[in-house]
Amino acid sequence: MAVNTHKIRKSSRAQNEKLPDITGAQITYAGGVECEIEVTQRRNDEPTITAGSTITVGGRTGVCIDTSAEIMPQYKLDGSIVWEANYRLATAGDSV
Numbered sequence: 001m002a003v004n005t006h007k008i009r010k011s012s013r014a015q016n017e018k019l020p021d022i023t024g025a026q027i028t029y030a031g032g033v034e035c036e037i038e039v040t041q042r043r044n045d046e047p048t049i050t051a052g053s054t055i056t057v058g059g060r061t062g063v064c065i066d067t068s069a070e071i072m073p074q075y076k077l078d079g080s081i082v083w084e085a086n087y088r089l090a091t092a093g094d095s096v
Helices: none
Strands: 003-020 026-043 054-057 060-077 080-091
Touching: 026 060, 054 080
Parallel strands: none
Antiparallel strands: 003 026, 026 080, 054 060, 060 080
């Protein structure tokens, strides 16, 4: 089996709220941080894709919140048909 990672994209966002203090200055409050990593791989065997479990893909670990796989019969890798798999992982913590 051959697996090649082609894309790793990280994102992080926080809920925020702006309120003026008693002097009228705008203060930004942040909370509820969500961090994600998106990984795209191509491989020469059919992947098993499962959402909701903790997985490691492309050297990154997180809870798989979204995944898909597509067969690409026009491409071969080591003589076998290529599959492209996309994973979106939720990670713990405030940064990725």
